[in-house]
Amino acid sequence: MQGILIVIDTIDNRLQSSAFELLTFATTLASFDSAPISVVIAGDSIGETADRAALLGFNVIVIEDGRFRFPNPDLLFRCIRSIIESEAPKYICFHHTMRGCQTAATLSALTGAPCITAIESFTVTSAGPLFTRSLFNGKININLSPGTGPAVLTVLPGAYPAPEADVAIHKRGKVNHMQANRIESPYLPVSMTDSSAGAVRLEDADVIVSTGQGIGSKEHLYLIHAVASIFPNGAVGASRIVCDRKWLPYGHQVGVTGKTVAPKLYLACGISGAQQHIAGMKGSQMIVAINRDPKAAIFDISDYIIVEDLSKFLPALLQKYNDIYS
């Protein structure tokens, strides 16, 4: 039992933007355990992605199967189960996505290894690594020990940086192919929809003006759109609850279950700072938060803090902008 197996997520053969962050996490973990790292990449046709990982020096196991065109966490756990029977890795690492957690938890139940999700960092002790994750919306951290045996882990997006692509210090890794055609799965993905198509691409915006339930109602959203429009490359983001209330489509959602973004400016309007939201935007270069609650958690990670009611502040901001810049 040794080594680290990391599972890289693809959707429609596209690598998820933060997927390679897992390589950095695994490399850091391996530096304490001097364990070899293997990368599993599953998809329909993913040779190019596999080559990229191999170029960074990692051994890659490629599973190409038509049933992986759309994400198939069920088929994936069945494939990984057969890989770990021969490789017996100590740690199996996934990205902390819905599918990643599903495959991780399933493998944990089937192998009897503990599962620790949404890892933000770790320390090394004489009894093995101690993984830190947050509880209660980021108010408290917990340190969890998987013990000395194998463990299944999911790593929070944004917790580790992706390796720099031009650092070619490693020897090219080997690429091995695995056949999945004998593995059956009752999980049958039939189609995929993208509700963010046509919407502004949050990932490409320099400035994201994001709204939480502090905006009060759908009717007040025009203020958020108006503020976003004063920036040359601005876009509108939202917290989960705003999308749940159907005030904005889910394509605008920032956070663990939405998009992970890192714009030059993140202007958080009426966002309380739920941990799942913060995980999706804390990498922003500058964070300005406006909230009427001086104790809002969002202020803990903000560079500039404005305690104000949005319904008063945003009109004043737009008025001043017109006075000065128009």
Place this chain on the structure above:
Amino acid sequence: MAYTSTGGCRVRILVCVKQVPDIESPLSIDEDSLWILEDDRIAFRMNRYDEFALEEAVLIRESLVDVTVDAITVGPSRAASVLKKSLERGAVNAIHIVCETPGYCPPALTASLLADYARNNCYDLILTGVMAEDDMQCQVGPLLAARLGLPCAVSVVRESISLAGRTITVECEMEGGVAETVILPLPCLLTIQSGINRPRYPSLSNVLRAKEQELLRIFPEGNAATFSIEKALSLSYPVKSTHGTIIEGSTEEKAEKLLTLLHEKSLL
């Protein structure tokens, strides 16, 4: 929620609910740094994601013939209140697996206790919230499905049962506004994402019924776990990464200061 009914077919649904501390309550770490201090300043309530799961089960019950909905929880005595709430909102039966052990409860333990009950009760569909608001582990659903050998779909935002085909078609939300449609055979387990429905307020008749109704209480025997579980070694407060600058003044002054700042940073 849509359905294809063959009529007269009994469908058994289990909904797993969890009691969580209200995250807005003042939370502090206990003396031993092992768990939070559970004093009377903390309000407990049903995990919001489980409210959506329960509502979805009740919607299925209302749209098909002869469906039963059982709500189940694992937790200490105080957790009985979320089962009462479940009955008030339309669950037919409620099962309380009493687990008084204080502190961090590993998802693997919760899932194993739930599996012991569910295994003997032949459910067609098991629903859980996509995660619990307090620890956000996203594990109990898939762990329970794996223990029972059931297929599982997570983060479901729409479902449609075909009793004739013994299948369920679900839409699973992924990150970034992408969703996939998946067909699963019944029985199976779904974890329900928020926004799938609008959880109802309890009806008066259900409130009255819930008052009278006994909960089935199960006291699990000493846990002979065949799996290893993670240990919670300590809790700590996160180190605040930045100390932000507070922009002060009247509303207009703050607006002007912000614009000046953004201009200086070449953002405007």
